[in-house]
Amino acid sequence: MERKQASKKYSLQNVVVIGASGYAGVELVTLLSEHPLVGELTLYVSEQSQDRNTSISDLYPRLKGRVEQSLMGLPIGKVTDELASADAIFLCTSHEVSCQWHAQLSQLKATVFDLSGGFRLPDAKLYPDYYGFEHPAADALSSAAYGLAEWLDERFDSAHWVAVPGCYPTAALLALKPLALFNKDVSHVVINAVSGVTGAGRSPSLKTQGAELSLQGYGAGVHRHQPEIDHYCGLNTLFLPHLGDFKRGILATITVHFTAPPTQAQVEDVYQVYQASELVHVTKAGYPALKDVVNSGQCHIGWHLQGHSLVVYSAIDNLLKGAASQALQCFNIKLGLPSAEGVPL
Ligand SMILES: NC(=O)C1=CN([C@@H]2O[C@H](COP(=O)(O)OP(=O)(O)OC[C@H]3O[C@@H](n4cnc5c(N)ncnc54)[C@H](OP(=O)(O)O)[C@@H]3O)[C@@H](O)[C@H]2O)C=CC1
Numbered sequence: 001m002e003r004k005q006a007s008k009k010y011s012l013q014n015v016v017v018i019g020a021s022g023y024a025g026v027e028l029v030t031l032l033s034e035h036p037l038v039g040e041l042t043l044y045v046s047e048q049s050q051d052r053n054t055s056i057s058d059l060y061p062r063l064k065g066r067v068e069q070s071l072m073g074l075p076i077g078k079v080t081d082e083l084a085s086a087d088a089i090f091l092c093t094s095h096e097v098s099c100q101w102h103a104q105l106s107q108l109k110a111t112v113f114d115l116s117g118g119f120r121l122p123d124a125k126l127y128p129d130y131y132g133f134e135h136p137a138a139d140a141l142s143s144a145a146y147g148l149a150e151w152l153d154e155r156f157d158s159a160h161w162v163a164v165p166g167c168y169p170t171a172a173l174l175a176l177k178p179l180a181l182f183n184k185d186v187s188h189v190v191i192n193a194v195s196g197v198t199g200a201g202r203s204p205s206l207k208t209q210g211a212e213l214s215l216q217g218y219g220a221g222v223h224r225h226q227p228e229i230d231h232y233c234g235l236n237t238l239f240l241p242h243l244g245d246f247k248r249g250i251l252a253t254i255t256v257h258f259t260a261p262p263t264q265a266q267v268e269d270v271y272q273v274y275q276a277s278e279l280v281h282v283t284k285a286g287y288p289a290l291k292d293v294v295n296s297g298q299c300h301i302g303w304h305l306q307g308h309s310l311v312v313y314s315a316i317d318n319l320l321k322g323a324a325s326q327a328l329q330c331f332n333i334k335l336g337l338p339s340a341e342g343v344p345l
């Protein structure tokens with residue numbers, strides 16, 4: 001394979017992906033393998049993984065001739081030479097595994113881009129209820145930056161740990177944040193969101209088996225994305241996730257109520273915030289469709305104002321804008337590259 005050469009301004013990055021064989025991991029590996037600034041790319045799975053020492057292209061034959069690295073087994077907490085010399089480490093592991101890695105990885109020079117929810121919530125007290133475990137690194141939560149790429153705050157530049165948002169929160173927050181900033185008088189926010197089955201990851205479970213798939217709600221009031229959405233838009237919302245009988249994508253249909261309704265022109269103005277964005281596209285009176293965002297890092301938003309109610313639709317690919325390509329945007333921004341570098345449009 002041809003070796004990449006970085007420009008004078010930028011140097012090639014040593015990159016490690018932990019959890020590379022999962023659904024989010026393989027999307028990320030695919031993007032990283034084509035990224036102009038990624039040099040060495042090291043792929044890990046768990047120590048006991050049945051896929052260790054297998055080439056990722058044997059698991060995912062679409063990668064044949066493109067990415068041939070082996071998946072190497074990695075015990076939790078073992079700092080290998082590749083980890084020690086990495087510039088960027090992507091965690092595509094479960095929330096618990098990401099948390100268990102924090103102590104070791106936060107000592108290294110690399111920036112960690114964590115695709116799990118392990119460091120998304122600011123308050124450790126929320127973890128037992130919403131994640132089912134006591135947070136083992138509670139003091140570190142305040143130093144992680146939330147990586148909603150279009151809405152990064154001042155903590156991002158200096159953060160060594162980036163908590164990449166969840167898929168549903170990405171769809172919901174891109175729609176809601178402009179409104180929440182515009183008008184604090186927004187109320188009765190209801191987020192109905194349908195996700196494809198890849199949102200549940202690669203490991204088989206009864207609810208994600210073909211014969212079980214349908215269109216069904218789940219997790220009302222208890223889903224871990226409820227506090228994440230509320231915290232990062234500053235609103236009290238009712239989040240209603242649904243599992244659909246399709247592979248990829250999330251369509252969130254959001255309704256909000258205004259006591260004093262805005263005009264069409266005001267709503268149009270609010271969403272001008274994305275005017276220059278390559279990845280977030282807003283259409284008045286639009287009905288975004290999953291077919292237009294699946295396999296793309298874009299988010300499509302459409303809105304309809306009806307009296308005191310506003311309906312906002314937001315569509316993303318859960319594995320890309322909802323996970324891997326958003327993590328890549330964060331990596332780009334950290335390097336000073338355009339956010340959409342290497343992101344499929
Ligand atoms: N799927 C989605 O749409 C989204 C997922 N996320 C988050 O991204 C993360 C990954 O999700 P997803 O790809 O769906 O999950 P998968 O279950 O598909 O993949 C998990 C990956 O982690 C590996 N793994 C498990 N245990 C360890 C370990 N101890 N050390 C190293 N690797 C390990 C698995 O391989 P093996 O078991 O063989 O070791 C596999 O490669 C999760 O935190 C998820 O919440 C975020 C946004 C969207």
Ligand SMILES: CC(=O)N[C@@H](CCC(=O)OP(=O)(O)O)C(=O)O
Nearest residue numbers: 116117166167168195196199200
């Ligand atoms: C369909 C489905 O099961 N989706 C997952 C969300 C996936 C995701 O983005 O969430 P995290 O990164 O927070 O795990 C769920 O509801 O748990």
